[in-house]
Amino acid sequence: MALDDSEEIGDEALLVLFAGGDAEAAALLTRRFTPVVLAHAYRLLGDRAEAEDIAQEAMMKLWKIAPEWRQGEAKVTTWLYRVTANACTDRFRRRARAAPLDDAPEPLDEAPGAEARLQEASRGDALNAALAALPERQRQAVLLRHIEGLANPEIAEIMQLSIDAVESLTARGKRKLADILRKRQEELGYDIE
Amino acid sequence: MTSSDMENKSGDIARDKDDALLERAFEAARQDTPVPDAQLLRRIMDGAEEIQATFAPAVMPDAFAQRVSLGALLVDALGGFRGLGGLAAASVFGLWLGLSPALGIADFTQAILGGASLDATSALDADYVYLADLGDL
Numbered sequence: 001m002a003l004d005d006s007e008e009i010g011d012e013a014l015l016v017l018f019a020g021g022d023a024e025a026a027a028l029l030t031r032r033f034t035p036v037v038l039a040h041a042y043r044l045l046g047d048r049a050e051a052e053d054i055a056q057e058a059m060m061k062l063w064k065i066a067p068e069w070r071q072g073e074a075k076v077t078t079w080l081y082r083v084t085a086n087a088c089t090d091r092f093r094r095r096a097r098a099a100p101l102d103d104a105p106e107p108l109d110e111a112p113g114a115e116a117r118l119q120e121a122s123r124g125d126a127l128n129a130a131l132a133a134l135p136e137r138q139r140q141a142v143l144l145r146h147i148e149g150l151a152n153p154e155i156a157e158i159m160q161l162s163i164d165a166v167e168s169l170t171a172r173g174k175r176k177l178a179d180i181l182r183k184r185q186e187e188l189g190y191d192i193e
Numbered sequence: 194m195t196s197s198d199m200e201n202k203s204g205d206i207a208r209d210k211d212d213a214l215l216e217r218a219f220e221a222a223r224q225d226t227p228v229p230d231a232q233l234l235r236r237i238m239d240g241a242e243e244i245q246a247t248f249a250p251a252v253m254p255d256a257f258a259q260r261v262s263l264g265a266l267l268v269d270a271l272g273g274f275r276g277l278g279g280l281a282a283a284s285v286f287g288l289w290l291g292l293s294p295a296l297g298i299a300d301f302t303q304a305i306l307g308g309a310s311l312d313a314t315s316a317l318d319a320d321y322v323y324l325a326d327l328g329d330l
Contacts, residue, residue: 026241063244092309
C-alpha cells in the first residue's frame, strides 16, 4: 500500500495499518516516533547509548501493543513519553543499585555524580548537566514543559499526576535549575543584564 | 518609593534575569536534539518486522476463540445446558401439538356446519334438562 501524504495520516490510523501487516506504516511510525523517544530518553538520562536502547525498547512496546490499541483513548505520543520515562526510571534504579549513595536523601531521584559532571560540562551540554542535578520527576516535568513544549494537561497525563502537581514540579524544577545555572553563568558565557 | 516597593522591584528583576537565563538554556537544549542514526532506525524496523510476522498466524486462533466464546455466551444466555434441555423438550412438545389432529376442533366444525353428529348439542340438552329438574330454569 502506497501511503501518499504520509504527514496527513494520523498516528492511530498508522497503528491500525501496522497491525494489519503494512510494512510502509512501520517505516512511517519509525521515522515519526524514534526521534521523539530518543530525544526524551537522552534528556532524561544524559547518555546517548542508553537513550538508544530505551528508544528501541519503547518502539518495540509500541509494535506489540498496536493490535490492541484502543482508538481515541490516549495520544500515541503521550503513551510513548510515559513508556520512555518508565524505562528511564528503571535505568535510574539500576544505576542507583550499581552505585548506592548512602548519604543521599533521595537516592532514586538524584542522578549520581551530577555535581562532578557539572564541573566538566561544556556550555553545549550545560543544561543537561544542570537537569541531571534535579530530582527525576522535576527533571521530567521541566523537560516536557519547556523543551518538548507540551501543555500541562498532557504532561499530567504522561506523568499520571494532577495538573497542580505538574505546575508545582515545574516551578520547583525551574527555580533549582536557575540556581545552578546562575552559579555557572559567567563560566558559560551567559551575559544576562 | 518605599523599601518594600524596592524589594519587590529587585525581586522582579532577579526573576526576569532567571527567566532569560533559563530560556537561553532551554533554547540551547532544543538545538541539541539527538538525531537517530541509520543503524538505530534499522534495529527498530527489524523489531517491527519481527513483531508483524507474529500478527498473521495469531489472527486465526483469535477469530476461532471469538466464535467459541460467542457460542458459550449464547448457551449461558439460555440458562446453561439444563436450560437448553428444557428448551429442547418444550420444542418437541410444541412440534407434537402442531402435528397432532385437532380433535375438539373437528366436533366444533361439525356443529357449525350442521353435520350428522351433534353430540355437543345433545350434551347441552342433557344439561338443560338436568338444570330444569333442579328448578334453576
